[in-house]
Amino acid sequence: MNDSLKKENSNKEREIRRLNKDIQHYEQTITSLRNELSISNFRTPDVPKKDAEVMADICFSNKHECNEEPVKESESAAQEHPMYQEHIHQLEHSVKSTSDFRSLRQMNVALREELRAMQRVCAALDEQCRLAALRAQFKDDVIHEMRRQLKQAKSKLKEVSESKSVNAQKGLHHDIKHKSSASYDSLTIACVQQQPRRNGRVRPDMDMNINWDNNNVMYDGSGDDASSKAE
Numbered sequence: 001m002n003d004s005l006k007k008e009n010s011n012k013e014r015e016i017r018r019l020n021k022d023i024q025h026y027e028q029t030i031t032s033l034r035n036e037l038s039i040s041n042f043r044t045p046d047v048p049k050k051d052a053e054v055m056a057d058i059c060f061s062n063k064h065e066c067n068e069e070p071v072k073e074s075e076s077a078a079q080e081h082p083m084y085q086e087h088i089h090q091l092e093h094s095v096k097s098t099s100d101f102r103s104l105r106q107m108n109v110a111l112r113e114e115l116r117a118m119q120r121v122c123a124a125l126d127e128q129c130r131l132a133a134l135r136a137q138f139k140d141d142v143i144h145e146m147r148r149q150l151k152q153a154k155s156k157l158k159e160v161s162e163s164k165s166v167n168a169q170k171g172l173h174h175d176i177k178h179k180s181s182a183s184y185d186s187l188t189i190a191c192v193q194q195q196p197r198r199n200g201r202v203r204p205d206m207d208m209n210i211n212w213d214n215n216n217v218m219y220d221g222s223g224d225d226a227s228s229k230a231e
Helices: 002-041 049-061 063-080 082-194 226-230
Strands: none
Touching: 002 082
């Protein structure tokens, strides 16, 4: 719409320039015609001296008739020259063209005002578009930052979960090992407690009576007691 208004405005300006040239031409024509009419109206007629004196007497005697005489002569001259009638029609047409030119000039002014108003509206719309683009860019930046923080939080949460899982596995392994050693110790203690107790010492040399040598007459270590030797 803005381009069409500019094109129409340029066409109107060209038409205005053309009409200005036509008006200047018509003004020059009007000026020349006026000069010709003034020369033809006030031209001294070729009359004899006697006739001139008679006309002067008539003019002085009857002033009214003297004033009407040039008018009648100009009317007759205009009727005798049809070219003047044609020029008069041209002048009337030029007057109409002048009025048309004024209306076109007023229309051109109105179109220029409308064009300025449209330019102001376009500037306001451009400013609104710029602000909307800035708001959209700000929202995109906020969304990008929130996504980055969310990704970072997920990564940190994953690291914490993995660390907790590793610690839990280590604790479970330690508990299992501790429980295994404790059960082994308890099992060993239980086995020891279940074995029967002996009344004497385990070692036979410790179980021998200290008075054994006194009760036996002789022990040489060969397995023969004292009775066999006595026989």
